[in-house]
Amino acid sequence: MTSSYEAYETPRGPVDSSRIPRYAGPATFARLPRLDEVGGRADVAVVGVPFDSGVSYRPGARFGGNAIREASRLLRPYNPAQDASPFALAQVADAGDIAVNPFDINEAVETVEAAADELLGTGARMMTLGGDHTIALPLLRSVAKKHGPVALLHFDAHLDTWDTYFGAEYTHGTPFRRAVEEGILDTSALSHVGTRGPLYGRQDLDDDAKMGFGIVTSADVMRRGVDEVADQLRQRIGDRPLYISIDIDCLDPAFAPGTGTPEAGGMTSRELLEILRGLASCNLVSADVVEVAPAYDHAEITSVAASHTAYELTTIMSRQIAQQIAQARRDRDENKDGETQ
Template sequence: MKKHYKAKNSLKSPRFSGIKTFMRMENIENPEVLDDVDFAVVGLPYDTCASYRVGTRLGPSAIRELSCLAAKPYSGPLQVGIFDECSGIDYGDLGSVPGYIEESFDLITEGMLPFFEKGVVPVAMGGDHSVTLPELRACAKVNGPVALIHFDAHYDTIKEYFGKPYNHGTPFYHAAKEGLVDTSKSIQVGIREGLYGPEDLTNSTNLGYKVLRADECHKMGMEAVIEAIKERVGTAKAFLTFDIDFLDPACAPGTGTPVPGGFTTAQALELIRGLKDLNIIGYDIVEVSPPYDPTNITAIAAAGLMQEFISQVAYRKKNNIKF
């Protein structure tokens, strides 16, 4: 008989007590328990690939600490109790070798593989955005190329940085070139970065990605953006990656590369909820950098978005949505 893992009841145990895990779930770092769970939260505290302001290595611990405020086990909008439908754990953090990119990527890929092999939905916390590349390597080993749903202020599709291949601005160039994603079913949403030159406008589209810039999204409205994402992805297996700088700096100041003209937390939640019926087999949220946000609103936003990710897993199970 499978064991059902769930969070502590905060009406019986004060939220300020105990070891800080995401949503106060059990911390179990053992692949053997994955046969008993539907989803697992996992930290990727790595920021060697940051180009300017570091600090995202501290993101997972901050998100965990604030999740007791921002993430509760029942979703009103989706009308689903996460632990009524699902078994889930906090798997802790995967390893890295600070300062060594390829070695760290190998550790992340190796650590992520068991989730995909067992059909467990990983909900990962970075870390800078480079960590999504080794996540996708693990995902593709099991599932083949997947659709990528990418929320970000930046394209992250430049070929190299200072003549080197890996940086938090390059992961989705390499993901496309390595065949980890099906770019014909992939979409980047919210892009509004300043560019080094006009050629940067076509880096993503030349790789096959569809791009919805922030100015287009604001004109379209969130419902139309949701429909565009759903039309692009269809029934394909998908990986959703959310860079916290998708949010406007007023809503998420704690990030390394903030860009004005972004989205509110309410708009982001609306977009995520609109994707509840898609075949999303993995999620991550990246680029939360606590040193730049003494108010903790960035970590609170990240925890709330992760609660939406997990609620979607429960929603699809409750409604027996098959693909």
């Protein structure tokens, strides 16, 4: 396994906020170093995709990544909920933004896929900040090239498995239908979480089920509780490579007003974070947080929720990377001992 950890005795972490105020300096994610500042290699690369040409209602998610970065200034290096210091366990770095064509969706999708291929090719896992949900398709394409068809947990108010909008195949409402059609998802381990609200018709649910998706609605989360939901999701995923895609509108508008297609009756930010923490044992290979539209955000409520969501996901990946590195070193040492005996 190639890892930047081999090149850094101690991974380079965030700026020390006891010496430099949080509001000072560039707003990288969690005030972490840029990718070029750690030799161009990281275990987890945080990357933005400022693209929202695939939205069907309110635009503005192209500014979401930087809004999340700004809100993430307040994140701290120790995560007590997971009892981990993610930025000390693995090298996490901000890879900047993938610059995409805002006028040509097909070209934008190709650009995101190529950039993701390059990042994954360095050995990194990706934590992507959107951007609208269109970008999930090229990200999944890239991840599947490395891991094969992946399990998917899709946190969203909406299914995003519709066929087309105005004849367009690539939009923020179609990425997971395309992904199923392309064979890049493990259809035995797919689930939506947090869905709710009106649909175009019963056929939407029937089509979704045929693709292999299970559904945990926001009402299910409320009635059954986060522990039971997380346990159900873990059982469905097993040890498969897992991709988590989070549309911030899975949260109720009270907790995420800054998004393009809000729906009443959603999860709380606490419920989302607790479910993610309950997935810490899953094999999370990459993730995204999308659809943050800061123009509609009040007091950065949505951006703060999104930054903490990305933090939990990054912590899960960092812990798993550290465990893999430790195991690889143990195996290496055992092999050396065997050779000397």
